[in-house]
Amino acid sequence: MTTLELLQRARGAKGAMALAGTQEKNNALLAMADALLEHQEAILTANQADLEAARGTVSEVMLDRLALSPERIAGMAQGIREVAQLPDPVGTVLQRVERPSGIVVEKTAVPMGVIAIIYESRPNVTSDAAALALKAGSACVLRGGKEAHRSAAAIVEALKEGLERAGLPADALQLVEDTTRASANELMTASGYVDLLIPRGGAGLIRACVDNATVPVIETGTGICHVYVDGQADQAMALDILENAKCSRPSVCNACEVCLVDESIAGEFLPKLQERLTKDRAERGLHPVELRLDQAAQAIISGTPAGEKDFDTEFLDYILGVKVVKGVGEAIAHIAAHSTGHSEAIVTADEKAARAFLGQVDSAAVYWNASTRFTDGGEFGLGCEMGISTQKLHARGPMGLQELCTYKYIIRGTGQTR
Structure with a gap:
């Protein structure tokens, strides 16, 4: 099926999804989880074929991102069930005003219509995105990366079976069959078919969508995330936070890429950091972390000298930029110059510095x-x-059901004229 044909099918199904009641949608989600x-x-089996094709062409970290297991599939199913338990945003009255004329104005949440998602090699995004879009009353068009296409196709086949079993149109969920750049461009320019486009992947994908799309886009995902270890930090806590932020899953966008350390404790803390992470x-x-050090850090510990672009790179790997700064003010200034606006943390016992x-x-997210x-x-x-979302308009931070709705004004009168 061509991309245009599946867009036409999705557009044809969006009316049924918009009219579906909460119980209908929840029943469909539960059936999708079971399927x-x-x-x-x-x-x-499909995932194993994807892994075999990708092995040798991507890093071990990216292979882990691609891999599925019975436990991960169970987690995907549980995620769908959790969406079914969430309040339905559609029809929520966000604001109600009764005017002197007697008209009643209600700002009401409504479905987007057709939501398209372009994502890369993470099969779990397939079920997450479908569940959220469908619960929000929209049809969903998925375009995954070529490395995960077999996995995504098998997942979508199961999800569509669940939709049909619950009496909702299977056409409300579509997977783009073409994994070339041409299909991504088709989605970016599918005016009249796509009501919202969400790119979920690396900086190149997101920039291509922002620069080229003629449909509405929410900019997401690129995460050059920082952890600043203040002079008043509990250093044991800071080490725990940094190892978790860098190493628990380095291939995801909320992983820490840069550690900033206050110069007042750098001589004491950096050797501890080196020992802990290497x-x-x-x-x-466990996989050790390569530390890429600025000049001040190099004077204290050994590691790789930081290159010109190392503080502007989303490594998505066991690599951590390390820089010594003169207090919280310089840390804030560095983040302003180099962050992608995703997530940043301060470790400190000093409430003034934290504030x-x-x-x-x-x-979008700041941590203490x-x-x-x-x-x-x-x-x-x-x-x-x-x-x-790393932008500020409409949605910011993790996008759940509310962010996948738009709104319209519903006005009730008794014959008023102006």
Whole structure:
């Protein structure tokens, strides 16, 4: 099926989705979750073929991002069930005003219509995105990366079966078959078919969508995330936070890419950081972290000298930029110059420094004494997420159901004229 044909099918199904009641949509989601588990073997077989094709062409970190397992599929199914438990945003009256004329104006949440998502090699995004778009009353068009296409196709086949089983149109969920750049361009310029486009992937994908799309786009995802270790930090806490933020899953957008350390503790803290992230991890059989150091850090510990672009790079790997700064003010200034507006953290016992950081750092999520890895729809209580918006208009941070709706004004009168 061509991309245009599936867009036409999705547009044809959006009316039925907009009219579907909460219970209908929830029943469909539960059936989709069941179908995922029923088709587990087929999904794992498809995923194995994707892994074999990708092995040797992508890093081990990216292979982990691509890989599925029975546990990950169970997690995907659970994520869909959690979306079914969330309040339905459609029809929510966001604001109600009764005017002197007697008209009643209600600002009411309504579905977007057709939501298209372009994403890369993360098969779990397939089910997350479908569940959220459908619960928000919209049809969903998915365009995954070529590395995960077999996996995505098997997942979508199961999800469509669940939709049909619950009595909603299978055409409300579409997977683009063409994984070349041409299909991405078609979605970006599908005016009249796509009501909202969400790119979820690396900086190149997001920039291409922002620069070339003629349909509305939400900019998401690129995460050059910082952790600033203040002079008044609990250093044991800082080490725990940094190892979690960098190493728990380095291939995701909320992983820490840069550690900033106050010069007043750099001589004491940086050797601890080096030991924790390199020697200790190697001794535990874990992947050590390559530290890329500015000149001040190089004078204290050994590591790779930071290159010109290392503080402007989303590594998505076991690599961490390290820079020594003169207090919270310089940390804030560095983040302003180099951050992508995703997630930043300060570790400190100094409330004044924390308040300065939280108030002045202009990112979607700012943390005090916690890991940046919490920037996630599930961790924020939104259910699974559509992505992390790094823009300011309409949606910012993890995008859940409310961010996937628009609104319209519904006005009721009794014959008033102006």
